[in-house]
Amino acid sequence: MSSGIFHRGPALAGPQASGDTLESLHQQAHACERCDLYRNATQVVFGEGPMDAPVVMVGEQPGDKEDVAGRPFVGPAGHKLDVCLAEAGIDRSRCYLTNAVKHFKFEERAKRRLHAKPNSGEIQRCAYWLAAELRLIQPRLVVAMGATALTSLLGRNVRVTRDRGKLFATPSGFPVLVTVHPSFLLRLPDPEEARREQSRFVEDLKKALPFFPAP
Numbered sequence: 499m500s501s502g503i504f505h506r507g508p509a510l511a512g513p514q515a516s517g518d519t520l521e522s523l524h525q526q527a528h529a530c531e532r533c534d535l536y537r538n539a540t541q542v543v544f545g546e547g548p549m550d551a552p553v554v555m556v557g558e559q560p561g562d563k564e565d566v567a568g569r570p571f572v573g574p575a576g577h578k579l580d581v582c583l584a585e586a587g588i589d590r591s592r593c594y595l596t597n598a599v600k601h602f603k604f605e606e607r608a609k610r611r612l613h614a615k616p617n618s619g620e621i622q623r624c625a626y627w628l629a630a631e632l633r634l635i636q637p638r639l640v641v642a643m644g645a646t647a648l649t650s651l652l653g654r655n656v657r658v659t660r661d662r663g664k665l666f667a668t669p670s671g672f673p674v675l676v677t678v679h680p681s682f683l684l685r686l687p688d689p690e691e692a693r694r695e696q697s698r699f700v701e702d703l704k705k706a707l708p709f710f711p712a713p
């Protein structure tokens with residue numbers, strides 16, 4: 499993959515969070531009241547993975563299972579991601595997994611907590627934490643999975659459907675690979691289409707392979 503195809507995106511929003519370890523950043527995030535989502539969520543769900551991870555994968559926000567467990571990508575979308583990472587030949591434990599928004603946003607219906615999409619203000623406020631994670635980790639590649647991650651990292655000029663598989667760069671210079679969110683695969687009713695889309699997602703993920711140093 500050539501670095502000559504990098505496109506520029508807008509700066510990650512927000513003043514700089516301090517902290518020199520992911521652990522200290524995570525501790526600070528527990529007290530986050532930058533938007534209202536902390537009011538109803540069980541807890542903040544911070545990123546997880548090695549501080550020297552060459553690749554950071556960014557999703558949208560924690561789901562119901564993640565909100566309870568306090569860990570990212572442990573529910574159905576996380577299981578789908580695990581399957582696809584394995585198919586792509588990527589070891590999840592070598593990646594840092596995080597979300598654009600760190601609190602679960604939901605609507606309560608018939609005692610069920612249904613995922614609600616974060617709005618642009620929530621995405622922008624939470625970009626403070628994502629920027630801090632990236633500053634500490636200094637990854638070789640960031641994988642933006644879905645529109646919310648993309649908006650947080652690159653603003654609104656980049657589109658998942660039009661730009662998937664391409665490399666962009668944040669103004670701070672982090673390369674960003676665009677792809678779909680794994681939950682998209684879970685929502686496809688037609689099994690044939692779901693298989694086809696899963697293969698496309700795996701092909702996108704394989705583009706991250708050159709960014710891992712040889713073990």
Ligand code: URA
Pocket residue numbers: 557558559560561564569570571572573575576597681
């Ligand atoms: N979806 C996400 O975007 N992130 C998670 O952690 C789980 C589901």
